[in-house]
Amino acid sequence: LLSVDDATGKITEGVFEYNEGVIPVFKFWKGYFEEKGLPNAIYLDKFSTYKVNHKNAVDNEELMTQFGRAMNQLGVRVIHANSPQAKGRVEKMNGTLQRRLVKEMRLNKIDTIEAANIFLKKIFIPKFNSQFAVIPKKKNDLHQKLNNDEKENLNKILSIQSERTINNDYTVRFKNNYYQLTETQPATVYKKDKVIIEEHLNGEIKICNRKHYLNYFCLPEKPRKEIDVKLVALTSKRPTSWKPPINHPWRTQFLINKKQPILSAVK
Numbered sequence: 001l002l003s004v005d006d007a008t009g010k011i012t013e014g015v016f017e018y019n020e021g022v023i024p025v026f027k028f029w030k031g032y033f034e035e036k037g038l039p040n041a042i043y044l045d046k047f048s049t050y051k052v053n054h055k056n057a058v059d060n061e062e063l064m065t066q067f068g069r070a071m072n073q074l075g076v077r078v079i080h081a082n083s084p085q086a087k088g089r090v091e092k093m094n095g096t097l098q099r100r101l102v103k104e105m106r107l108n109k110i111d112t113i114e115a116a117n118i119f120l121k122k123i124f125i126p127k128f129n130s131q132f133a134v135i136p137k138k139k140n141d142l143h144q145k146l147n148n149d150e151k152e153n154l155n156k157i158l159s160i161q162s163e164r165t166i167n168n169d170y171t172v173r174f175k176n177n178y179y180q181l182t183e184t185q186p187a188t189v190y191k192k193d194k195v196i197i198e199e200h201l202n203g204e205i206k207i208c209n210r211k212h213y214l215n216y217f218c219l220p221e222k223p224r225k226e227i228d229v230k231l232v233a234l235t236s237k238r239p240t241s242w243k244p245p246i247n248h249p250w251r252t253q254f255l256i257n258k259k260q261p262i263l264s265a266v267k
Contacts, residue, residue, distance in 0.1 A: 001028045002097070004090045006043070007136040010129045011093065012036065014120050016113045022066050025049055026158040027201055033074075034151050037143035041077040043087050051080050066160050073157050100128075159206075160199040166191055171223055172207060178219040179207060187212040 001024065003013045013032045017024040044050045052063045064072065071078050081087040101124060110116050146154075164172050166189065170181040174197050181189060187210060195214065198206040207214045 001025065002090060002094060003028075003032060003042075004093050006089060007138075008133050009089070010133040011125045014097075014125055016116050016120065018113075020047060020049055022049055022160055023201065025067060026070070026160075030154055030158050030201065033146060033154060037145040038074055038076055040142045041079055042071065043079045043081060043090075045084070045087065046080050046082075050078070069161070070157050155200055156198060158201065162197045162199075164195055164197055166193045166195060168192075169223055169225075171219070172197070172216070174205070178222055179205075179216045180219050180223070181207075182215040182217065185212070185214055189214065 001013075001015050001017055001020065002011065004010065005012050013028065013036075015028055015031075017028070046053060048065070050065060050067050052065055052068075054063070068078060084091050101120070104124060105116060105119060108119060110119055162174065164174055166172055166181070168191050170189070170191070172179045172181070172195060189209060193209055196208040198208060200206065207216055
């Protein structure tokens with residue numbers, strides 16, 4: 001993952017990751033925002049992590065990825081390039097690094113991703129920027145610096161968020177796990193309330209309801225439903241053409257009543 005400043009050509013951030021999924025991308029930009037602040041805009045491709053490429057998303061701007069939702073909450077404008085050539089600066093930088101960086105890593109006998117990230121951040125990027133970065137026409141830094149509270153809020157915004165509904169037994173199901181809400185809560189909670197499940201970058205799960213984090217504990221198994229009326233399981237099925245025998249109590253009662261006269265004779 002790589003970011004390049006459009007004004008100076010500097011490598012502002014770089015890291016080796018195993019994939020370009022939501023979690024690695026969120027970690028990348030979290031470190032960027034904490035160190036440098038929020039940029040005015042980010043120029044990206046249309047990879048599925050950054051943009052919903054389904055045909056239904058063409059006319060529906062509300063359909064967005066986790067990354068798009070987070071950038072929208074932070075107020076960072078996202079621009080999607082229609083081709084690799086459109087974001088030529090970063091593509092050219094990637095080509096340069098594939099030639100130059102790989103050779104330097106080989107000379108330094110770096111063969112793990114952890115060692116590669118240390119070398120990239122501490123040695124290669126500062127050396128590369130000092131040699132190839134240019135002086136911008138305007139020296140004003142347009143990054144919006146974050147205070148401590150705003151940096152802390154990044155944990156909430158840069159999390160994978162999913163909507164769920166509170167069940168009648170005050171449990172919430174998420175990824176085949178059941179979370180039981182406790183009796184003491186920071187706010188009133190009702191059955192069928194909508195909650196937001198937040199998967200934080202450190203693996204922590206939080207349940208948010210109307211800006212309050214709810215207290216819960218994880219159940220070891222699916223909760224069982226309590227039934228007041230005990231149901232009796234039938235071992236055999238009654239035939240559909242079944243008729244009661246002649247000595248059945250119902251038939252006996254019917255025959256007795258049939259033999260009795262409806263009106264008694266008057267003597």
